[in-house]
Amino acid sequence: MKQKTVESELIITMEEDLLSTTVRSCLTQAQKLLEEVEGVDALNVDISHVNTIDSQGLNFLVGIYQECYSRGWTFKVSGATASHKQLFQFVKLSERFGIAG
């Protein structure tokens, strides 16, 4: 997981698939990151390097989304492939994840 801050937007780039075997370490990193970061009011999760998202991967994204709302941040998911978008549409998360169309 990589992270950078651009103005007040925190960008987290996921470098591996969001699967039950990998998300636990992502979660730990994300928790630490959110605890330490300052001066941010938006979070962008870049999933352009992600091929597969399983149920726990989806839960992880929803978890980040809920964290943002609790902090009053805006949230979006970028770099979604067609299949990602299809998934988010199915589960009615496209809007929440800031994914158009």
Next chain:
Amino acid sequence: MSLTDDEMLDVFVQESREHLESLEPDLLSLEDNPNDSETINRIFRSVHSLKGTSGFFGLNNISKLAHVMENLMSLARDGVIVLSPPMIEALLKGKDKLSLMVDDPQGSSEMDIQAEIALVEPFIGGDQHTAAPVAIKTAPAKTVVTAPPAPAQSVPSNDVSDLLKLFRLDPKEFKKALKNNHRVYVLKLHTQSDIKAKGRTPLDFFNEIGTLGEFLDSHTNLGPIQGLDNSLDADLIFMFLFAAAMEPDLVAGCFDIHSDQIIEIPRSDVEKVANAPAIIESQEYPLPPPPKKISLKKIGNPTPQPAIKPPLPVKPQPPVPVALGEAPKKLSLKPAALSGAVFAAEAEAELEKETSIPSSAGRKTMGAQLARKKAEETIRVPVSVLDDLMTLAGEMVLGRNQLLRLSGLTEGEIPGMSGVLQTINVVTSDLQEKVMQTRLQPISSILGKFNRIIRDLGAKLGKEIDLDIQGKDVELDRSILEAISDPLTHLIRNCADHAIEKPEDRERAGKPKRGLVKLIARHAGGQVHVEIIDDGKGLDPVMLRRKALEKGILTSEEIEKMSDRQAQAIIFLPGFSSAESISDVSGRGVGMDVVKTNIEGVGGNVELDSTVGKGTRVCLKLPLTLAIVPAMIIESSGHRFAVPQVNLEEVVSLDANNKIEKVRGSPVLRLRNKLLPLISLHDVLNIPDRINAEGQKIPCKDAYIMVLKSDQNQYGLIVEELLNIEEIVVKPLSRYLQNVKCYSGTTILGDGKVAVILDTSGITDLAALTFSESDKFQDKTALAKSGSMRVGEAQSLLIFRNSMSERFAINLAMVARIEKIRSKDIERVGSKEYIKYLGGSLRLLRLHDFMAIARPTEEPEFLYVIVPNLVASPLGIIATEVIDAIESAAQLDERGITGKGILGSSIIEDHLTIFVNVYSIFEEADPENYSHLKDEQSVLADKRILYAEDTSFFRTIVVQYLKDFCGSIDVAKHGQEAWEMIQKKPYDMLLTDIEMPFMDGFELTEKVRAMDSLKDLPIVALTSLSSERHIKRGEEVGVTAYETKLDKERLRETLEKVFGGGKKRLPGPQTSVIRAQPVAR
């Protein structure tokens, strides 16, 4: 890769069979425990799955029948009814029909299921086998949704309208659904338990939806996830709107979800939406503004912190239709600024709590956990793959053997090689063992059905029968299990039909009303023994003989020669049935012979033991596996063969002590008082001799005899060389050798060479060797012509001469010692001759002084004195030559040569040999010491004695002696004959040898003591086995007195003491054993 239709149908059939297999024992167990909720649930799930999956394939009959059964189980599950035996009977009948239909899915539509449905319907009331769904959830207005216990009820539209508010409703899509006659459902899924747990990804799952119907819209409740903390473990709830032609049950089956998770939208509501003027947007809240956090915990902040930013303006929120059953007042309790997500979370949580729609936690019952755990522990593998694995493992074993052999040639040359080879060796052995285990199945896989068989047969025949199955975990190769399934079925059915009596007959016989059939599987000596034991009426040899004669299976001559045991074995003859009327239960006369053939076909055998009035025991002895067996590798003239170790009893080296002898031209070996017929492997297979470099033949030098088992008989196989014992991989014979019965397969040895596996029964057939007890009751003449020998009656004899012309024999048991003396050392006192012997003097006898035999023409320098054993005052018998001490089974001919001092004669080693009656000679030579008891009146004068003795010599001597003072003596030649005689006639005493063929003296005593009418019969053992161990064994089985052969005076004294005669009265049976002591001299 997707499955073809046929493949999918195969999967359906396999899975259905598994469901049906577990159904029967579960239903039977409910007869005893009708309130066992776990079993009820299991049955419910099985029929539910059957219903669902069969419907998917359009197998309507299966689906309908399963549906009816599911309804009944649903009532039981909900506690509305308690399953009674008639209900279970109806369900069993339904299960039977389902099994038939699953085995023939295509033909199932033609099968009539009305009878089975008619059996179940009265218990559930009304016509339940319509397509109405069973457990459709309702959504009552502002109340909780509960799982209905009865068949489907329609959903009130106002409740559904609340549900529909969660979705974006497009009238066009609803019109299309109506036009296509589709149903519209709301499906509720959990990400963890419905998607992840079933090995699917969300995307795969949603793509699948598209193949089954029309995905209309969805709603996701994010409430379970409140932040990163619990995100991974939370179970997100998806609801989606779905249109499909399928009925709800099929939907449940297709998505593999519970029917409680499916809500059908009534047609009226569908029409309402279809007629709407425009798209009805979801009344789910729009994307909410970032809330001020109230109830959610910040990560890393255990205590509430002030907001980092000032709160954003709160937009007015539309009413939030967050969930079913949410009371408006609850909404008012929440600040409007709360995020919809949070609010939804709490409301959904309420809904979750209040509804009985099972949450993921709720569904984790013990049974479901176990089922899931079990599913994770096993995997379905085609049998062909296991067979291939077995073949490959066998090849690997062979390769390993070759590698090890080659490594021996390069030992030490390659560093580290030995360690690597050791690893390969160990891993290969482990792999072989594990692969073999994949073929092993517990015998319970075929035993389970017998509970039902006994139950049904008992009901049909009006008998009460219990079945006790032991050893269900004993494992066998699956090919053997397949082969014995039918024979076992037949045996069990026979028990119920023929063996177990009706309750009233059993009570009259003093037996418990309920018959007992035991089915016991156990490991024994590298085999598996499966015993079927009943306490029924047993096999009546008299009736069996009569039936065999009536049916023309045997002639009266053959039947006359049969013992009772042989008569009982008539049931194994083809075409025999002892049933008075052939029923459809058993008794078509094609049963027991097929049982025997099938069992022998897998390398096993069948033993039968039966007692009239008490019961029958049938024992199937089976090899563990046919695939890899331990075998002895042997060689004859350079050709190698493998002999399965299960058939090998022992190996004997041919040497001075073990010589091949000939009886009537047939080779035999004397082996521990028995004659073993021999077959030369070299000769029977016509193996060509080896040729040396000069072109000369190298004859086969037979050096060993392998004592082999063939059925219940033994014979010796003469071989040249024994190589080693190996675990061999059995490969089938080439088709060119299929009809060669002396071979059972082939194998590849460690050095890569091929060896043929010998079939021990086939070898005897090839050699035309027959055995008198197990063959078709040939008469003795034919037996003698075939060159086979009867086992038993062998005795140890001392062969000697008095003159150069005649030969004499004395049983070695009668001989204490043999002294060599000089003729000139004989001293005379009057007409009597003596020698100095052991510090005293020993009177000598010359046989020609007492018997009408030739005198020696000259006195040699040295003579031999035979000092007898177990006589009161021993006299030495002079012999001019001691020829040999031999084991001989020769029959004593009492009629050919008679006279004073002559017991009889026989042909021994092609010479006429006269058996000396030592006692009569001593009585004549020394009447003072040997005749005084003759005239006394004995307590045995009116007693009838049965004497069992297999050695003709002792039979003759003892009978001659006992006749002088006993009332009457009947003689049996072995224990089995004595047992048959003692059941037919009353005797006052049983006098028995111990070592006898067919039934020894201990077993005879046990049987006698087990009979009420004979339990107090005095039994005296007369034997040469006088060790403490044997005497103790005699005590254990109930011998009254124990005498060693053969002190006649002591024998009489002992017999008389049993009846209170003699000097001392003996205590009763079981408490007193007289230990025989040779008279000290």
